[in-house]
Every structure is written in structure tokens, then in C-alpha cells.
Amino acid sequence: MYSEKVMDHFMNPRNVGEIENASGVGTVGNAKCGDIMKVYLQIEDGIIKDAKFKTFGCGAAVATSSMATELVIGKTIEEALKITNKSVAEALDGLPPVKMHCSLLAEESLHAALWDYAKKNNITIEGLKEPVADVHDHDHHDHDHEEGSGCC
Ligand code: FES
Numbered sequence: 001m002y003s004e005k006v007m008d009h010f011m012n013p014r015n016v017g018e019i020e021n022a023s024g025v026g027t028v029g030n031a032k033c034g035d036i037m038k039v040y041l042q043i044e045d046g047i048i049k050d051a052k053f054k055t056f057g058c059g060a061a062v063a064t065s066s067m068a069t070e071l072v073i074g075k076t077i078e079e080a081l082k083i084t085n086k087s088v089a090e091a092l093d094g095l096p097p098v099k100m101h102c103s104l105l106a107e108e109s110l111h112a113a114l115w116d117y118a119k120k121n122n123i124t125i126e127g128l129k130e131p132v133a134d135v136h137d138h139d140h141h142d143h144d145h146e147e148g149s150g151c152c
Contacts, residue, residue: 002059003093009063014070017052024120026112028105032136035061035102039069039109043117048072048080053109060095060102064088068106081127083110104135
């Protein structure tokens with residue numbers, strides 16, 4: 001059911017933890033399954049120098065947050081904004097369709113951390129929308145979640 005990459009990132013997640021005095025912190029949850037993801041970003045001169053996460057959630061949520069932090073480190077803010085739940089899932093060699101919604105947590109928590117960074121620095125990041133606290137209610141363009149799609 002899961003690719004080797006998903007299993008690897010689930011068993012050995014990268015960048016677990018928190019960043020003290022992070023430039024931006026984002027927390028989102030999915031009220032339906034109760035899973036929560038928190039992302040910390042360290043941003044210097046417009047570049048994401050470091051990213052860490054804590055996920056209280058299913059294996060797909062852990063694997064996607066691990067991969068999302070890997071993808072975002074070293075990127076500019078503009079590049080980071082292009083990371084979507086689909087690109088994270090692709091980098092993991094795919095997710096089962098019923099688990100695609102889990103990857104939304106990774107995208108949304110990343111965006112929430114960038115939003116927090118922008119707020120703290122009193123800047124506007126073009127193309128960044130105000131994050132939602134609950135991805136389940138969010139009408140997302142890549143929304144793959146359907147009723148009864150099998151949260152853990
Ligand atoms: Fe809730 Fe995966 S994020 S089941």
C-alpha cells in the first residue's frame with residue numbers, strides 16, 4: 001500500500017523537533033481524524049535555512065511532514081510556496097488515494113509557518129493565503145478528501 005520512500009520517512013522521519021526562536025511557526029490540524037502538525041522555519045535573507053516538525057498523526061502525515069521539511073530547506077520563500085501536497089506526495093513516490101488528504105497538513109502547516117513569519121516581520125508574501133486551522137474544512141484546490149475516505 002505504501003511506497004518504500006513513505007515507509008522510510010515514516011520509520012526514520014527527518015527534521016523532527018523544534019527550532020528555538022523560529023522565524024515562523026505554523027500549526028494545523030484535521031478535526032476529522034484529530035491529527036495535528038506543527039512546523040518551525042528558520043528564515044535568513046529570504047532563504048529557509050532550517051525546518052523542523054512535530055506531527056501527532058498517522059504514518060502518511062509523519063512521512064509527508066518529513067518530506068516537506070526536506071524539500072523546503074534551502075529554498076527561497078517563493079520556491080517554498082510552490083510546494084504543494086501533490087509535490088510532497090510525488091516526492092514520496094505517491095500516496096494511496098485515501099491518504100492524500102493527510103499530505104494537506106504538510107502543505108498547510110508550511111504555509112501557516114510562512115504566514116507567521118510574514119506577520120512577525122510585517123511583510124506580505126505574494127500568493128500566500130491566510131492559513132486555516134483545520135484543513136478538513138478547507139476548500140482546497142487539490143482537495144482529495146471525500147467523506148468516509150478513511151482517516152485512521
Ligand atoms: Fe489524519 Fe492522516 S492526517 S489520517
